[in-house]
Amino acid sequence: MTKRNANAIPRIQPKLEQSLCFAIYSAGLAFNRLYKPILDEMGLTYPQYLVMMVLWERDGQGVSELGEQLFLESNTLTPLIKRLEAAGLVTRTRDTEDERQVLVHLTAQGRELLKEASCVPAQVVAATGMSVEQLGKLKASVTGLRDGLRAAVDEA
Amino acid sequence: MTKRNANAIPRIQPKLEQSLCFAIYSAGLAFNRLYKPILDEMGLTYPQYLVMMVLWERDGQGVSELGEQLFLESNTLTPLIKRLEAAGLVTRTRDTEDERQVLVHLTAQGRELLKEASCVPAQVVAATGMSVEQLGKLKASVTGLRDGLRAAVDEA
DNA sequence: TGCGATTTAATCGCGCGCGATTTATTTTCA
DNA sequence: TGAAAATAAATCGCGCGCGATTAAATCGCA
Structure with missing residues (x-):
C-alpha cells in the first residue's frame, strides 16, 4: 500500500443499462408476463406454480421445507398455501409427530393439474x-x- | 411429417431445479436481499433506486418515459414516484406544453443522493x-x- | 371546426415478499 | 423435572407489479 485509500470503495455513477441486477429484475418481469396467460388457464399465479412444482416432485412437505427450496418464508408461504387450499389443490394438516409443523399435501385435483402443467x-x-x-x-x-x-x- | 402429432407440444414434468425462470426469480430475490440493507441507509427501496438511476442519467422525464426504460407502467410508477416526492427527492409537475404529462425532476436532495449511491x-x-x-x-x-x-x- | 380516437396519468383491488412480532410446540440441560 | 432456548407457523403492515378502469388532455381528420 503506497497510497492512502488504496482500499476505498470505487465510486462510479450507477447506470441502469450496465447493471446485472436490472437485467435480472427486468427478465423476471418478462417471465412473469409470459407465464401469466399460461398459468391463468390453470388458475395459478407464478409463485403458486412454483409451490405446486415442488409438491409434484415430492408430496407432503412442511412449510419451512418448501421455503428452503423456494427461498421463501412462512410469512409469504402461509397465505399463498391457504389460497391453494381454498382452490382445492392442496390440504394443510398438522403433523401428528410434531404439532409445530403443517404438512402440505396435494389433493387429487392438485395431482391432476400436473397433466396440464406438463406442456408449460x-x-x-x-x-x-x-x-x-x-x-x-x-x-x-x-x-x-x-x-x-x-x-x-x-x-x- | 410421417407421424401424427409431430408438432404436438412435448409434455414433461416441470422441475424447479432445471428451470431458468426459477433461477432468474430466485436471483432476483437474492439481489433484493443484498440491496435491502444498502438502500435502507439511503431511504430507498430497490424499485425507487431504479427510478433514481434513470433520473440521475437524465433529469426531467415523464412517467411513461421512465416506464419505457424500467418496463413498468403508471399503475406501478405513480404511487412509487409520489413516495419519492414525499421523501423530498423529486418533484412532480404537469408539463405546460402537454398537460397530460407529469414531469419528474430531481430536487437538490435527490441529486445529492447520487454521491451516496456512487459506492453501491x-x-x-x-x-x-x-x-x-x-x-x-x-x-x-x-x-x-x-x-x-x-x-x-x-x-x- | 368539431367530434371521435388516442395518449397520459391516476385509481383500485389482489397477490406476493418481507421485516417484525406473536403463539404454540418441542428441545435442551441445569 | 422444569424453566429457558429453539423451532415452526401464523399474523400484520407496507411497497411493489399489474389487470382493469377512469378522467383529462391532445390529436386526427372529415
Missing part, C-alpha cells in the same frame, strides 16, 4: 428463442450468481 | 464474487433473454 416448459422454452443448451448454460450461470449473492448476504 | 455498484460487484468480465457477459445474456421473452409476449 416446452412453451416457455419456445418463447425464449434460445436452444436448450444455451438455456442450460444460462441457468447454471444465474444459479451460480444467486448462490454467490446468498453467500455474501449470509456472511454479512 | 462496487459493493454489489464484490458481493457477486464474479469478475467484471463475467458479470458483463452474464448481463448481456440475461438482457438477450429478456428481450426474447418480451418479443414473444408482444407477438402473442
Whole structure:
C-alpha cells in the first residue's frame, strides 16, 4: 500500500443499462408476463406454480421445507398455501409427530393439474428463442450468481 | 411429417431445479436481499433506486418515459414516484406544453443522493464474487433473454 | 371546426415478499 | 423435572407489479 485509500470503495455513477441486477429484475418481469396467460388457464399465479412444482416432485412437505427450496418464508408461504387450499389443490394438516409443523399435501385435483402443467416448459422454452443448451448454460450461470449473492448476504 | 402429432407440444414434468425462470426469480430475490440493507441507509427501496438511476442519467422525464426504460407502467410508477416526492427527492409537475404529462425532476436532495449511491455498484460487484468480465457477459445474456421473452409476449 | 380516437396519468383491488412480532410446540440441560 | 432456548407457523403492515378502469388532455381528420 503506497497510497492512502488504496482500499476505498470505487465510486462510479450507477447506470441502469450496465447493471446485472436490472437485467435480472427486468427478465423476471418478462417471465412473469409470459407465464401469466399460461398459468391463468390453470388458475395459478407464478409463485403458486412454483409451490405446486415442488409438491409434484415430492408430496407432503412442511412449510419451512418448501421455503428452503423456494427461498421463501412462512410469512409469504402461509397465505399463498391457504389460497391453494381454498382452490382445492392442496390440504394443510398438522403433523401428528410434531404439532409445530403443517404438512402440505396435494389433493387429487392438485395431482391432476400436473397433466396440464406438463406442456408449460416446452412453451416457455419456445418463447425464449434460445436452444436448450444455451438455456442450460444460462441457468447454471444465474444459479451460480444467486448462490454467490446468498453467500455474501449470509456472511454479512 | 410421417407421424401424427409431430408438432404436438412435448409434455414433461416441470422441475424447479432445471428451470431458468426459477433461477432468474430466485436471483432476483437474492439481489433484493443484498440491496435491502444498502438502500435502507439511503431511504430507498430497490424499485425507487431504479427510478433514481434513470433520473440521475437524465433529469426531467415523464412517467411513461421512465416506464419505457424500467418496463413498468403508471399503475406501478405513480404511487412509487409520489413516495419519492414525499421523501423530498423529486418533484412532480404537469408539463405546460402537454398537460397530460407529469414531469419528474430531481430536487437538490435527490441529486445529492447520487454521491451516496456512487459506492453501491462496487459493493454489489464484490458481493457477486464474479469478475467484471463475467458479470458483463452474464448481463448481456440475461438482457438477450429478456428481450426474447418480451418479443414473444408482444407477438402473442 | 368539431367530434371521435388516442395518449397520459391516476385509481383500485389482489397477490406476493418481507421485516417484525406473536403463539404454540418441542428441545435442551441445569 | 422444569424453566429457558429453539423451532415452526401464523399474523400484520407496507411497497411493489399489474389487470382493469377512469378522467383529462391532445390529436386526427372529415
